[in-house]
Amino acid sequence: MVLPREHRLRGRFVFDHLYQQGVRHHGQWMVLRTMAARDELLRSELRRQAPSPCRCAVVISTKVSKRSVQRNRLRRLFHDHLRLFCHAQAPEQPAQWILLSLKPGSAEVPDDDLLGECSMLLQKAGLRP
8 A cells, every 4th residue: 555645755855855864774674764844845735735744755776676566565565564654643743754765685575574674763763652
């Protein structure tokens, strides 16, 4: 299942800013970048939407897997995990942007291990109790 529109992170400036200024948390199979939301970097149509406690994106390059079927399966897996995470966030918390990048070789790792590492990185980032 894909992330709902209000939880999607989009836009070149947003991604550039996250790569340059985001706080990185490294795991064995992925890198989690987080930062406080800055609505002025969003496109105007996204600014008009209702504010969301978090916006997320998942980056899976061809270095992870050459097969698009495998990359899309991983993307759906993480979108579902992050969707549940975003719905569990309290609305009074400050809005966060989250960018999850998978490292090469992570396509061969069992799904439970990947999701466990993602949860561990979210906790390490202080986003999950």
